[in-house]
Amino acid sequence: MKLYTKTGDKGTTSLIGGTRVAKSHLRIEAYGTVDELNAYIGLVRDQEVNKSRSPILKEIQDRLFTIGSLLATDPGKSKMKTPDLHEADIHLLETEIDSMTAAVPPLRAFVLPGGHPSVSFGHVARCVCRRAERLAIGLQEESEVEDLVIIYLNRLSDYLFALCRIMTQELGAEEVTWKPRI
Incomplete structure (x- = not known):
């Protein structure tokens, strides 16, 4: 099977279910951004500081593929079985959030992204996630x-x-808080 199909050369692509839409369609933009997020999560997972968190980050990447397939499906048109999300997937994130939050000092101000390249990668992933x-x-x-x-x-x-907050702590980086000019 060839990597290229030439079917998108005129700016359209197929959804799961067969409907062709413009590559600029909001559905394509949504799952394309999830794909971008998945790539950034891979970058975050590859950071040495996240070695012990690699399994959870891989699980997140798997769930992002699930989300991508859900977003790539034309509602009501596909008879193809797609993977699904479960409430347990959300609970897993919440459990991890609670664990990491308990391990860092309470947050008393907005935090400026940065402090260490690994943390910065995490903040870029967070921003892409918000866009998705x-x-x-x-x-x-x-x-x-x-x-x-x-x-x-x-x-x-x-x-x-x-994750960015706990990476900051584990890396001994400074967590810089925003101090608004008044």
Whole structure:
């Protein structure tokens, strides 16, 4: 099987279910951003500081593939079985968030992204996650998107913020808080 099909050369692509849409369609933008997020999660997973968290980060990447397939499916048109999300996937993130939050000092101000390259990669992933969430919400306003997709992306951005805080601590980096000019 060839890697290229030439079917998208005119700016369209197929959804799961066969419908062809413009590559600029909101559905394509949504799952493309989830794919981008998945790549950043891989970068975060590859950081030495996250060696012990590699299994959970891989699990998150697996769930992002699930979300991508859900977003790539034309609602009501596909008879193909797609993977699904479960409430347990969200609970796993919440458990991890609670564990990481308990291990760092309470947050008393906004945190400026940065302090160490590994932390910065995490903050980029968090921002891409928020964009994916916004796009999925926009898509949900015009088409079917499972509620669990939105909830998972929302919780994942919280997970990534908590991850950045614990990485900062473990790396001995400075957590710089925002001090607004008044």
